[in-house]
Amino acid sequence: MSTPSKVQQVETVTIRFVGDSGDGMQLTGTEFTRANALAGTDLATFPDYPAEIRAPAGSLSGVSGYQVNFGSREIHTPGDAPDVLVAMNPAALKTNLPDLRAGGMLIVNKGAFNASNLEKADYKSNPLDDEALKHAYKVLSIDMSMLTDHALEGSGLSSKETARCRNYFALGLMYWLYSRPMEQQLEQIQKKFGKKPQFVEANQKVFKAGYAFGETVEVGLQRYEVPASKLPPGTYRTVTGNFAVALGFATVAKLTGKQVFLGSYPITPATEILQEMSYFKEHGVVTYQAEDEIAGIGSAIGASFGGALGCTTTSGPGLALKAEMMGLAVIAELPLVIVNVQRGGPSTGMPTKTEQSDLLVALFGRHGEAPMPVLAAQSPADCFWAAIEAMKIATKWMTPVLLLTDGYLGNGSEPFKVPLAGELPKFEVKYQTTPNHDGAYMPYKRDAKLIRPWAIPGTPGLEHRIGGLEKDSMSGMVSYDGMNHERMVLTRAQKIANVVEDVPDVQVFGKPSGDVLLVSWGGTFGSVRGAAEQLQGQGKAVSHVHLRWLNPLPKNLAAVMKGFKKIMVPEVNNGQLAFYLRGMFPGVDPVQFNRINGKPIKIAELASKVLEVL
Amino acid sequence: MATENTSLPVYSKKDFESGVDPRWCPGCGDFSIINQVQKALPAVGRKREDIVFISGIGCSSRFPYYMNNYGMHTLHGRAPSFASGLKVSRPELMVWVVTGDGDALAIGGNHFIHAMRRNIDLKLLLFNNRIYGLTKGQVSPTSEIGKKTKTTPHGSPDAPFNPPALAIGSGATFVARSIDVEGAHLGLVLKAAAEHKGSCFTEIYQNCPVFNDGAYTSITEKSVKADALLRMEHGKPLLYGKDNKKGIRFNAKTAELEVVTVGEHGVTEPDVLVHDAKRDDPTMAFMLANLALKPGFPTPIGVFRDVSRPTAEELTWDMINAAKAKKGDVDVLKLIAGSDTWQIK
Ligand code: SF4
Numbered sequence A: 001m002s003t004p005s006k007v008q009q010v011e012t013v014t015i016r017f018v019g020d021s022g023d024g025m026q027l028t029g030t031e032f033t034r035a036n037a038l039a040g041t042d043l044a045t046f047p048d049y050p051a052e053i054r055a056p057a058g059s060l061s062g063v064s065g066y067q068v069n070f071g072s073r074e075i076h077t078p079g080d081a082p083d084v085l086v087a088m089n090p091a092a093l094k095t096n097l098p099d100l101r102a103g104g105m106l107i108v109n110k111g112a113f114n115a116s117n118l119e120k121a122d123y124k125s126n127p128l129d130d131e132a133l134k135h136a137y138k139v140l141s142i143d144m145s146m147l148t149d150h151a152l153e154g155s156g157l158s159s160k161e162t163a164r165c166r167n168y169f170a171l172g173l174m175y176w177l178y179s180r181p182m183e184q185q186l187e188q189i190q191k192k193f194g195k196k197p198q199f200v201e202a203n204q205k206v207f208k209a210g211y212a213f214g215e216t217v218e219v220g221l222q223r224y225e226v227p228a229s230k231l232p233p234g235t236y237r238t239v240t241g242n243f244a245v246a247l248g249f250a251t252v253a254k255l256t257g258k259q260v261f262l263g264s265y266p267i268t269p270a271t272e273i274l275q276e277m278s279y280f281k282e283h284g285v286v287t288y289q290a291e292d293e294i295a296g297i298g299s300a301i302g303a304s305f306g307g308a309l310g311c312t313t314t315s316g317p318g319l320a321l322k323a324e325m326m327g328l329a330v331i332a333e334l335p336l337v338i339v340n341v342q343r344g345g346p347s348t349g350m351p352t353k354t355e356q357s358d359l360l361v362a363l364f365g366r367h368g369e370a371p372m373p374v375l376a377a378q379s380p381a382d383c384f385w386a387a388i389e390a391m392k393i394a395t396k397w398m399t400p401v402l403l404l405t406d407g408y409l410g411n412g413s414e415p416f417k418v419p420l421a422g423e424l425p426k427f428e429v430k431y432q433t434t435p436n437h438d439g440a441y442m443p444y445k446r447d448a449k450l451i452r453p454w455a456i457p458g459t460p461g462l463e464h465r466i467g468g469l470e471k472d473s474m475s476g477m478v479s480y481d482g483m484n485h486e487r488m489v490l491t492r493a494q495k496i497a498n499v500v501e502d503v504p505d506v507q508v509f510g511k512p513s514g515d516v517l518l519v520s521w522g523g524t525f526g527s528v529r530g531a532a533e534q535l536q537g538q539g540k541a542v543s544h545v546h547l548r549w550l551n552p553l554p555k556n557l558a559a560v561m562k563g564f565k566k567i568m569v570p571e572v573n574n575g576q577l578a579f580y581l582r583g584m585f586p587g588v589d590p591v592q593f594n595r596i597n598g599k600p601i602k603i604a605e606l607a608s609k610v611l612e613v614l
Numbered sequence B: 001m002a003t004e005n006t007s008l009p010v011y012s013k014k015d016f017e018s019g020v021d022p023r024w025c026p027g028c029g030d031f032s033i034i035n036q037v038q039k040a041l042p043a044v045g046r047k048r049e050d051i052v053f054i055s056g057i058g059c060s061s062r063f064p065y066y067m068n069n070y071g072m073h074t075l076h077g078r079a080p081s082f083a084s085g086l087k088v089s090r091p092e093l094m095v096w097v098v099t100g101d102g103d104a105l106a107i108g109g110n111h112f113i114h115a116m117r118r119n120i121d122l123k124l125l126l127f128n129n130r131i132y133g134l135t136k137g138q139v140s141p142t143s144e145i146g147k148k149t150k151t152t153p154h155g156s157p158d159a160p161f162n163p164p165a166l167a168i169g170s171g172a173t174f175v176a177r178s179i180d181v182e183g184a185h186l187g188l189v190l191k192a193a194a195e196h197k198g199s200c201f202t203e204i205y206q207n208c209p210v211f212n213d214g215a216y217t218s219i220t221e222k223s224v225k226a227d228a229l230l231r232m233e234h235g236k237p238l239l240y241g242k243d244n245k246k247g248i249r250f251n252a253k254t255a256e257l258e259v260v261t262v263g264e265h266g267v268t269e270p271d272v273l274v275h276d277a278k279r280d281d282p283t284m285a286f287m288l289a290n291l292a293l294k295p296g297f298p299t300p301i302g303v304f305r306d307v308s309r310p311t312a313e314e315l316t317w318d319m320i321n322a323a324k325a326k327k328g329d330v331d332v333l334k335l336i337a338g339s340d341t342w343q344i345k
Helices: A025-038 A090-099 A115-120 A131-136 A144-151 A159-164 A166-177 A182-193 A197-216 A241-256 A271-277 A293-305 A316-321 A323-332 A359-364 A382-397 A407-411 A482-502 A522-537 A557-562 A576-584 A603-613 B029-043 B060-066 B079-089 B101-107 B109-118 B163-169 B183-195 B222-228 B283-293 B312-327 B332-337
Strands: A007-009 A012-020 A042-048 A063-071 A084-087 A105-109 A138-142 A223-225 A234-240 A260-264 A285-289 A309-314 A336-342 A374-376 A400-406 A413-417 A465-467 A514-521 A542-547 A549-551 A564-571 A591-594 B051-055 B070-073 B094-100 B122-128 B174-179 B200-205 B229-232 B246-251 B256-261 B299-306 B342-344
Touching: A012 A025, A012 A090, A012 A166, A025 A042, A025 A063, A025 A166, A025 A182, A025 A234, A025 A413, A042 A407, A063 A090, A084 A090, A090 A105, A090 A115, A105 A166, A144 A159, A144 A166, A144 A197, A159 A166, A159 A197, A166 A182, A166 A197, A166 A223, A182 A197, A234 A241, A241 A260, A241 A271, A241 A285, A241 A309, A241 A336, A241 A382, A241 A400, A241 A407, A241 B332, A260 A271, A260 A293, A260 B079, A271 A285, A271 A407, A285 A293, A285 B079, A285 B312, A293 A309, A293 A316, A293 A323, A293 A336, A293 B070, A293 B079, A293 B109, A309 A316, A309 A382, A316 A323, A316 A336, A316 A359, A323 A400, A323 A465, A336 A382, A336 A407, A359 A374, A359 A400, A359 A549, A359 A576, A374 A382, A382 A400, A382 A407, A382 A482, A400 A407, A400 A522, A407 A522, A465 B060, A514 A522, A514 A557, A514 A576, A514 A603, A522 A542, A522 A564, A522 A603, A542 A557, A557 A564, A564 A576, A564 A603, A591 A603, B029 B060, B029 B122, B029 B183, B029 B200, B051 B060, B051 B079, B060 B070, B060 B094, B079 B094, B079 B101, B079 B109, B079 B122, B079 B312, B094 B101, B101 B109, B101 B122, B101 B163, B109 B122, B109 B163, B122 B183, B163 B174, B163 B200, B163 B283, B163 B299, B174 B183, B174 B283, B183 B200, B183 B299, B222 B229, B246 B283, B256 B283, B283 B299
Parallel strands: A007 A223, A012 A084, A084 A105, A105 A138, A260 A285, A260 A309, A309 A336, A336 A400, A374 A400, A465 B070, A514 A542, A514 A564, A564 A591, B051 B070, B051 B094, B094 B122, B122 B200, B174 B200, B229 B299
Antiparallel strands: A012 A063, A042 A063, A042 A413, A234 A413, A234 B342, A374 A549, B174 B299, B246 B256
């Protein structure tokens, strides 16, 4: 039966690794992603893990997954339905099989399908014995447990330690299947386990066993190759959105020569930003883990008062706690960036699942008249640029800025083209050092754009007091004068409206007029762009604009929307951008497409919805 | 920006007055406190522009507006969070926090205890009038049990905080108490606070003549104060009373503090506890702090505790400087690229 396997070229492929939380699927996914990145494919990933750190072993709730979509053409999303599902136990199979595309490849660790695991997954009988399964999918059922045990016979590792190496069997097999060179992974294992030589050797052995299995298996496996994509030439690295935000902030410290101060409190899925930034100390970053969300932003505002570039990071419930503080930053007019990595809400909601449901709270969720610039990153790599842009706006306009990302962007990864020197923005931060009004300092005396000066402690002669009480429009001293208050409210609003001069016009993807204009924002960029490409490929008059700026909205948006018969707004929420657009542009009534299932929108489902609307 | 090592101008009290007239009620204890602070500042050895006052919300929190320094009037209870961020960011500044009993101990309790335990060099002044003044007379976390206020018409059922005990329990490295009407004493305590490096807590008993008048007359009236106040001084025996014969003794059998009279029942001066504010172990300071609420005991004022530990901002900057020394000045493009890249041609 054994035939030498021929390598078949494919353009894109989506693979999902699933297993128990303890099976190391996040590592397997990341490592396989790395192999494809090094091979020059474009890619996008989506880790999906349970909120419980140690859910009961083998249980349905403890299944952890990692999906990667890679290809030789531009990749916008982690992929709709996986082409390949690697399932390490029955629970993982049960929860993920419905997503596998018809005829897709199913690789399972047969060894984990024992009576106890089957029971935990609520299987009455072993699904691998089911003939229907073999008809519906290309099933490759391998006893990875046993093969791992064999590979490590005599290694002296305990059975628990041996079990931990199993994921490298799966990884080795995938390396072989997708024609990736073994050497770089062997090196990577050396790097990762270097301090514990017995694990270096064990994991390398198991990895090689997985690879060799592909080569020698009797069934004549089809081998694939996904060629490098036509990404623009340059130096690349893989980044997750959370890492990219941290990197963006550190870059700001470098570009400006000023201290970036992050005050933050751990919260899923934003915690990594604080963690990553604590490794950037040498670049001019100061991190401060506060006692709570409120103190996280408070410490950042305090640092901003002192002349640092203050920022704070959080997710939904934390944003609610920061609302009072944001109001203070608005009225005091201090620069600050608040990063909200949105997650499923309300309340604790679905902490590890993605959602776009904080748009309205970002725009309006403060007491009083408290407008604030709001922008949203569109992809993991874009988080880098969005973080820099948010800081630029905050310091130029002396205002807090809200940067929205989400769990999918924060944890998802993609290749990031390292910018060249000339591609980084010029970024200068200036403080007021001399009196600005007849020999005195007036902290709220504004320039033509309505921006106030920033004088910081340590500057002689400019001592002044600011705070949360309404202030006199010049001196900043407390004022209870009603007309002064009205003037200040309108002035602050106008200042934020003026930010529009820094908001680029939206670019229409596709024709400037047609049947349907898809309007998206934030993390749905990839899905919507993917659907638009597909529909345009079918000759449909469908275009796409993506909003990076939510406040102020781009100047040309109203005009662009006029060119289309219908506006459609796909969002991972219950219709917040649609609601906002209705309010901002009377007469515009978008068709909504909403998913609130904790996952990015699938290209195929969106495309079919657009076809219905057409 | 701070310039602490270059020549210091000679300041007078006036240099620290912002020129805005304080808007406290006539007779408010806050007047005497600001007076003492403005008197103390010329001698702290810091430039006016390097001193920052940060406050929360409440009567006391208007304080920064009246000081001619950098200042921030922030949110209810949150002043320590702003001050902590500022001090960690700019350790060379001298940062004072002005707060009240409601501000620091009710809505801001969490920030307060964490500011104390971190040992950030903040000079926190808590004006304790045992009432909510700005909202016109409600029970506060330091009001006595049974206190009748607008929200406790039948008397407060809640036990109060003893602020120095809370600060000691939270890990403050400097803990003191003084009284608005004891100007000279308050001045000395403020001076000691200014000299301390680390989390620094000073409770100031403050009379609110409008909503809680006379809260402290039982210990501050001329006729009673000698017997009611225990003036602690480091290295000196804890003696008080009209003729300075009463003292505090540690009873090793009961492990409690007790009041004794020198010359009675065989008690001699060496039996009286010698105050040691520099003792690293906080237990004795805690016992002393608790005397304030104990019937039959005097109210201790002065410095309970003044110990030296590295501050959080020093440790933070040691780490930053070590990282800088080790890695050097990395080019921004190298930072962005990291160590794991690949080329697309
Ligand atoms: S209400 Fe009391 S504490 Fe407040 S200013 Fe008046 S007297 Fe002072």
